[in-house]
Amino acid sequence: MSNSNFRVIIVGAGPVGLYVANALQQANIEFVVLEQEKTVLKPAGQLLFVWPQTVRLFDQIGLLAPMQEAAFQLYQKKRTSGIDGRVTTTSNFWGFMRENHGYPFLLILRSDLVRILYANLKRRDTHVRTDTQVIDIVPHAHGIHVKAKDGAVVEGSIVIGSDGVHSETRSLMQRLAIQSTGVDEGNPMQSSFYGLFGRASIDQVKIEPGVLFESRGAGTVIQCSGTRRTLHFVTLTPLPSRVTERIRYNTEGMETYATSIADVAVCPGVTFREIWKHADKSTTVLVNQEEGFLSHWHHDRIVLVGDAVHKVTSVNGLGMTCGLHSAAALANELQSLSAAMPHDPTAMLFNQAFAKYQRIRESECRAIWAAGRSMVREVTRRSRVNWLWDTYFLPWLDMESFAKGILVSLLLIRYGHILTYIPFDEQGGRITWVRRCKR
Numbered sequence: 001m002s003n004s005n006f007r008v009i010i011v012g013a014g015p016v017g018l019y020v021a022n023a024l025q026q027a028n029i030e031f032v033v034l035e036q037e038k039t040v041l042k043p044a045g046q047l048l049f050v051w052p053q054t055v056r057l058f059d060q061i062g063l064l065a066p067m068q069e070a071a072f073q074l075y076q077k078k079r080t081s082g083i084d085g086r087v088t089t090t091s092n093f094w095g096f097m098r099e100n101h102g103y104p105f106l107l108i109l110r111s112d113l114v115r116i117l118y119a120n121l122k123r124r125d126t127h128v129r130t131d132t133q134v135i136d137i138v139p140h141a142h143g144i145h146v147k148a149k150d151g152a153v154v155e156g157s158i159v160i161g162s163d164g165v166h167s168e169t170r171s172l173m174q175r176l177a178i179q180s181t182g183v184d185e186g187n188p189m190q191s192s193f194y195g196l197f198g199r200a201s202i203d204q205v206k207i208e209p210g211v212l213f214e215s216r217g218a219g220t221v222i223q224c225s226g227t228r229r230t231l232h233f234v235t236l237t238p239l240p241s242r243v244t245e246r247i248r249y250n251t252e253g254m255e256t257y258a259t260s261i262a263d264v265a266v267c268p269g270v271t272f273r274e275i276w277k278h279a280d281k282s283t284t285v286l287v288n289q290e291e292g293f294l295s296h297w298h299h300d301r302i303v304l305v306g307d308a309v310h311k312v313t314s315v316n317g318l319g320m321t322c323g324l325h326s327a328a329a330l331a332n333e334l335q336s337l338s339a340a341m342p343h344d345p346t347a348m349l350f351n352q353a354f355a356k357y358q359r360i361r362e363s364e365c366r367a368i369w370a371a372g373r374s375m376v377r378e379v380t381r382r383s384r385v386n387w388l389w390d391t392y393f394l395p396w397l398d399m400e401s402f403a404k405g406i407l408v409s410l411l412l413i414r415y416g417h418i419l420t421y422i423p424f425d426e427q428g429g430r431i432t433w434v435r436r437c438k439r
């Protein structure tokens with residue numbers, strides 16, 4: 001039984017919402033997750049890079065073993081020329097991670113990650129309500145009402161919007177902010193890139209397993225990796241013009257796009273045509289990949305986390321990691337508030353906690369976001385300068401390979417967040433973690 005002095009309504013049961021739920025469960029804070037889909041356990045979804053600092057977060061809540069069982073490891077990254085498939089650089093970056101931090105770099109299907117987080121929740125039937133699409137949020141003096149499309153009203157103290165890039169919580173929060181402050185930030189999420197992700201059979205497309213191939217310089221970046229059974233791919237191409245509205249592509253649109261990039265080489269001897277020919281079309285999706293960064297992360301009793309507040313394309317594999325570390329920082333603030341207060345905190349106290357969460361995370365997330373933005377523009381450019389850079393300079397100046405990945409480890413990975421209230425005997429490597437918790 002929870003002895004919580006407040007109740008949190010989490011909107012969205014994606015990786016970030018379910019991680020928040022796990023973190024609140026450990027803090028003994030009462031919560032309910034509202035998910036619009038009929039099930040949390042959707043089989044489809046992209047392959048996610050889980051960085052070592054994020055693997056540590058999972059270890060802390062007791063989920064390292066199931067993660068390692070479901071995930072697989074990459075050993076090498078090979079950058080290739082999208083023109084002829086030639087390998088331009090080889091990096092062993094992934095392989096250094098265990099030595100640097102004590103945790104590996106994992107690749108896991110979104111569906112497996114969600115399944116693991118969901119399975120770890122106690123009393124799932126009451127804590128997670130599916131088929132509940134949030135359509136309105138009304139704060140009042142002592143709490144907040146959340147209204148669902150089916151007419152249900154859920155009562156809580158605060159709302160955490162983890163409902164993704166097209167967040168309804170964000171729109172509702174912004175509407176409330178306009179009414180009370182006149183500030184209209186608008187929707188910052190815009191797409192300048194679109195692309196396919198999906199799977200193909202490794203038996204038919206011969207690709208070296210355990211290697212991430214990143215083909216660039218042909219106007220589209222194609223990332224491709226093979227496990228023993230399956231080949232996973234993601235492509236990104238600039239859109240003719242920037243779009244704000246959500247576009248849902250049909251099969252015809254998907255085929256047209258696939259044809260347009262068919263001649264791009266992925267790795268030696270393989271073009272995208274071959275991958276597409278053997279793709280399992282039940283797994284392929286064409287999507288616009290939005291980019292955006294919100295200035296106001298909270299208002300009144302509502303706070304946002306994950307893709308709802310900062311979104312980059314998938315090119316650097318850091319979107320979810322960024323969201324999960326923000327979720328940990330937010331959970332820390334809520335746990336402190338819960339521990340310090342004998343009664344339900346006031347809206348002002350919640351606001352102070354939300355403001356602190358944003359202060360802690362904003363500059364960290366913005367740096368990752370800005371790096372992702374410039375990376376996708378660099379790798380999808382078709383220019384002589386980029387070709388020269390990839391062929392003659394990058395092999396010597398590759399930041400990922402330098403001194404066993406030490407730059408990325410020092411500048412990014414070691415700053416990973418942690419739930420400060422859970423004693424944890426973490427693993428470590430040659431680089432110490434900056435943020436530690438009680439042992």
Ligand SMILES: Cc1cc2nc3c(=O)[nH]c(=O)nc-3n(C[C@H](O)[C@H](O)[C@H](O)COP(=O)(O)OP(=O)(O)OC[C@H]3O[C@@H](n4cnc5c(N)ncnc54)[C@H](O)[C@@H]3O)c2cc1C
Nearest residue numbers: 012014016036048049134163164306307314317319320321
């Ligand atoms: C092709 C691709 C590859 C990627 N690769 C990586 C990677 O390698 N590493 C990485 O870290 N990130 C990666 N990302 C990014 C990552 O997928 C996202 O950052 C992550 O899924 C965000 O999680 P989230 O929980 O914030 O949002 P989402 O995953 O979008 O989940 C939001 C949830 O909210 C629900 N919802 C929405 N609206 C409502 C509503 N009104 N009411 C109730 N529920 C609602 C949705 O149904 C959904 O379940 C990739 C993304 C793509 C597209």
